[in-house]
Structure formats: C-alpha cells, structure tokens
Amino acid sequence: MKPERSIFHAVFTREFYRHNASFFLLVTGLAAGFLRGSDHIALAELFTSNPLLLSIPFAVWLIYTLKVIAFNSEALKRSENEFLYTFILLPKIDQHSALLITLINQLMPAIVYGIFLVMIALQLDLMLSAAVIVIMLAALIVWATWRLHRSLQQPDLERKVHPVKRWFDRTFHKPYTIFFTEWILQRQPLPLIGFKAFSIAIVLTVCYLYSDEPYDHRLLAMGVVISATAHFPLLMELHRFENFHFPVLRQLPLKFSQRVLYTLGTLSPLMLPECGLLITYFPENLPATVLPESILLLFSVIIFISGSLYVKDRKLEHWNQRIFFTAMALIALILFSIPLPVFIVVLSAAGLYQWRRMFYRFEYISDPINHDR
Structure with missing residues (x-):
C-alpha cells in the first residue's frame, strides 16, 4: 500500500469505523435480530420492484454519506491532522486514487447492500432498478470524494450572505x-x-x-x-x-x-x-x-x-x-x-x-x- 493511502486509511477509514462502532452494532443488531434471511430478501424485492420504495435505501445511503462527510470534515479540523493539507503536493493521479479508495472503504456498508439489491434486481429482470442503484452509489462515492478533495484544496472558504437573505x-x-x-x-x-x-x-x-x-x-x-x-x-x-x-x-x-x-x-x-x-x-x-x-x-x-x-x-x-x-x-x-x-x-x-x-x-x-x- 502506498504511503498516502496508509495515512488516509489511518486518519479517515479506521477512525471512522472506530468512532461509529456503536452505530454499526445497533444497525447489525436490528438487521440480524428482527429480520430473518427471507425477510431481507422479501424487503429487497420490494425495494427494487417499486420506484417509490427504492427511495428508502437511497435516503439511508444519503444519510450515511453525509455522516462520512461530516466525520471527514471534523477530522481535518483537528490540529494533529494539519499535515494532511500537504496532500496537494502529490501528483494528481495519486491524490484522486487515494481519496477514491478511502471513500469506497468508508462507504463499504452501503456498497455491499447495494450489490445485494442489484443481485435481487437482476434475478427479477429489473434492469432499470439495477442501473439506478449503481448510478446512485457511484454518484454518492464521487460526491463524497469531491467534498473531501475540496476540503483539502480549499480549507478556508469564505461564506457570503445572499442578498435575498439580507433583504429578508x-x-x-x-x-x-x-x-x-x-x-x-x-x-x-x-x-x-x-x-x-x-x-x-x-x-x-x-x-x-x-x-x-x-x-x-x-x-x-x-x-x-x-x-x-x-x-x-x-x-x-x-x-x-x-x-x-x-x-x-x-x-x-x-x-x-x-x-x-x-x-x-x-x-x-x-x-x-x-x-x-x-x-x-x-x-x-x-x-x-x-x-x-x-x-x-x-x-x-x-x-x-x-x-x-x-x-x-x-x-x-x-x-x-x-x-x-x-x-x-x-x-x-x-x-x-x-x-x-x-x-x-x-x-x-x-x-x-x-x-x-x-x-x-x-x-x-x-x-x-x-x-x-
């Protein structure tokens, strides 16, 4: 593993899962304790067959992505992580690959469940649902990667009050x-x-x-x-x-x-x-x-x-x-x-x-x- 990937793994990925261990225990306990395997399959078939209900896992993935983005933003504000801003000195290809792998690792629970939904959708011959799931997950990964990249490139963005807000x-x-x-x-x-x-x-x-x-x-x-x-x-x-x-x-x-x-x-x-x-x-x-x-x-x-x-x-x-x-x-x-x-x-x-x-x-x-x- 390249040095920059090891550093990002230690600062972002490993710390994210350590800080949110109770959250994952709660989700695992609810998923394994109250739903049987057949219930998970039936729920996945329901999600993939109904566009309105498919928005439920999308909403959960969005919340999870926001949680990842918030954690990464807080990690960058800590004084012990200020050295990460020298990340911009690396070649562009190394920057993008390190960030992309970091966010994929952080979003892995959503990706795994998304793969499960895609497999169910393919079994039911619901190609459109499978494609939408893949596009949604890819969009979340790209968005979270872009947010972290922007935070590293521009740590102190100026916030301006919109004229409509001032008039109001x-x-x-x-x-x-x-x-x-x-x-x-x-x-x-x-x-x-x-x-x-x-x-x-x-x-x-x-x-x-x-x-x-x-x-x-x-x-x-x-x-x-x-x-x-x-x-x-x-x-x-x-x-x-x-x-x-x-x-x-x-x-x-x-x-x-x-x-x-x-x-x-x-x-x-x-x-x-x-x-x-x-x-x-x-x-x-x-x-x-x-x-x-x-x-x-x-x-x-x-x-x-x-x-x-x-x-x-x-x-x-x-x-x-x-x-x-x-x-x-x-x-x-x-x-x-x-x-x-x-x-x-x-x-x-x-x-x-x-x-x-x-x-x-x-x-x-x-x-x-x-x-x-």
Missing part, C-alpha cells in the same frame, strides 16, 4: 422558535435533510410492515424510539445553539416552563413529518389510543435526551455510545410489553428533572472544535 432579515421579524431552524439550514442543510430522511424512512418502513402481518403495538413503538434517537445530532446542535452560540438566552428572566416550551416549539415544526406519517399510515389493526401514545413517546424520548445533554458535556463519540445503549434498553423494555404511558411519564419526568437541576450548572469543557463545527 431587514424586512421581517422572526420569532425565536425560527432562529435555530434558520441557523441549522444555513450551516448544515444536508445533514439535517439526511437525519430527517432516515427518521421518515424508519417510520414508513415500520408502518408498511403492518400491511403484511398483524404485529402488535411493540413494533411501532420500537420504530418510534429509533426515529427519536436518530434525531440526537439535531438535538445536540440545538443544545449547542442555545448554550454556546446564543448564550444570552440563559441570562433572560424566563421561567423553566417557558424555556422548555421554547425548545419544544423549535423542535415541533421539525417533527411534523414523523407525526404526519404516523397519523396517515397508522396501522388499522392497532387500537386508536396507540396513535397519541406513539406521538407522545416520540416527544418523551426527545425530552429525555435534551435533559440528559445538560448533565455533563461529553464529546460526540461518547454520546453516540450512550444513545446506542439507551435505544437498545428502551427496545428491550418495549419487548417486555411495558405500557407506553409508563415510558412517556418516566422519560419525560427524568428528562425535565435533569434539565431543571443542571441548567445553570452546565458548562462546556470538552474539545472546542466539536462546538464550532
């Missing part, structure tokens, strides 16, 4: 609940779209499974938990916005209930797609009371995570492990048929208690690079 800011007054949404759309629009696409795909897939077999409410509850925990990066960004980028909010004379309502008011519009899908595609065989319970469970998990973020400042990789174990614990408890109202009350109470108790004690002490991405 002068003309209209925005309520506080819109501040974060506008801020995250400007800074990280693609990751936001990716997280929402993954969450929506989970809810749609779970609701669709009820059309084949009359599962009980536990399957829907597990899907809601996964959808809620998938919003953790978004919740962490909101936490940073309120306490790091907009610290004046902590000094305002607001009641605790007002602070909670402002946060929930900020998140509620972002959670409308999941709530709308639960209402639209709610399984007919489930009792009507499960619908409001599922929506409340979604928000109770979010409240619990939001409150937990105030307990102690931790780096993202530490939080990923905690969120993974939290999701697995909740899924295990759901399998024991504990009533959903119990989850709603306990999670909401625990989250609000941590939130209220630690709000004025919380301070950032971990790596500042993680706070100003």
Whole structure:
C-alpha cells in the first residue's frame, strides 16, 4: 500500500469505523435480530420492484454519506491532522486514487447492500432498478470524494450572505422558535435533510410492515424510539445553539416552563413529518389510543435526551455510545410489553428533572472544535 493511502486509511477509514462502532452494532443488531434471511430478501424485492420504495435505501445511503462527510470534515479540523493539507503536493493521479479508495472503504456498508439489491434486481429482470442503484452509489462515492478533495484544496472558504437573505432579515421579524431552524439550514442543510430522511424512512418502513402481518403495538413503538434517537445530532446542535452560540438566552428572566416550551416549539415544526406519517399510515389493526401514545413517546424520548445533554458535556463519540445503549434498553423494555404511558411519564419526568437541576450548572469543557463545527 502506498504511503498516502496508509495515512488516509489511518486518519479517515479506521477512525471512522472506530468512532461509529456503536452505530454499526445497533444497525447489525436490528438487521440480524428482527429480520430473518427471507425477510431481507422479501424487503429487497420490494425495494427494487417499486420506484417509490427504492427511495428508502437511497435516503439511508444519503444519510450515511453525509455522516462520512461530516466525520471527514471534523477530522481535518483537528490540529494533529494539519499535515494532511500537504496532500496537494502529490501528483494528481495519486491524490484522486487515494481519496477514491478511502471513500469506497468508508462507504463499504452501503456498497455491499447495494450489490445485494442489484443481485435481487437482476434475478427479477429489473434492469432499470439495477442501473439506478449503481448510478446512485457511484454518484454518492464521487460526491463524497469531491467534498473531501475540496476540503483539502480549499480549507478556508469564505461564506457570503445572499442578498435575498439580507433583504429578508431587514424586512421581517422572526420569532425565536425560527432562529435555530434558520441557523441549522444555513450551516448544515444536508445533514439535517439526511437525519430527517432516515427518521421518515424508519417510520414508513415500520408502518408498511403492518400491511403484511398483524404485529402488535411493540413494533411501532420500537420504530418510534429509533426515529427519536436518530434525531440526537439535531438535538445536540440545538443544545449547542442555545448554550454556546446564543448564550444570552440563559441570562433572560424566563421561567423553566417557558424555556422548555421554547425548545419544544423549535423542535415541533421539525417533527411534523414523523407525526404526519404516523397519523396517515397508522396501522388499522392497532387500537386508536396507540396513535397519541406513539406521538407522545416520540416527544418523551426527545425530552429525555435534551435533559440528559445538560448533565455533563461529553464529546460526540461518547454520546453516540450512550444513545446506542439507551435505544437498545428502551427496545428491550418495549419487548417486555411495558405500557407506553409508563415510558412517556418516566422519560419525560427524568428528562425535565435533569434539565431543571443542571441548567445553570452546565458548562462546556470538552474539545472546542466539536462546538464550532
């Protein structure tokens, strides 16, 4: 292996899989624990035979690619990796080959599943679906490679405010609940779209499974938990916005209930797609009371995570492990048929208690690079 490829493998590929080990364990556990081999084949046949459903794996691959891009961007911001900017001194062919191999290795889980879908599509003589899958995967690889190459070539790009945005800011007054949404759309629009696409795909897939077999409410509850925990990066960004980028909010004379309502008011519009899908595609065989319970469970998990973020400042990789174990614990408890109202009350109470108790004690002490991405 050439030296530049070894370096890129150590900095990007190996560290990416090490930092996201809990994420891969969660996906592997869900895929192997809840779906049999025949179920995977049936699901692949469903994806490849329906263009609309084929967008679900595309959305998941897009989210995964965004995760890879975000990790690579953060890795380049670390002081110990500044030597990578000398990469531009290498011959062009060595630059492109090293980057391409690095991104292929990072995107290997998506590529492997894509090959599986292509094999199923070829067995069903669905040549168009197979071609679309190959083109989509190739486009994601090229896009991620280009993003990393541009970051290495131009590490300090200037950001300009569009004239339409300046006019809009002068003309209209925005309520506080819109501040974060506008801020995250400007800074990280693609990751936001990716997280929402993954969450929506989970809810749609779970609701669709009820059309084949009359599962009980536990399957829907597990899907809601996964959808809620998938919003953790978004919740962490909101936490940073309120306490790091907009610290004046902590000094305002607001009641605790007002602070909670402002946060929930900020998140509620972002959670409308999941709530709308639960209402639209709610399984007919489930009792009507499960619908409001599922929506409340979604928000109770979010409240619990939001409150937990105030307990102690931790780096993202530490939080990923905690969120993974939290999701697995909740899924295990759901399998024991504990009533959903119990989850709603306990999670909401625990989250609000941590939130209220630690709000004025919380301070950032971990790596500042993680706070100003």
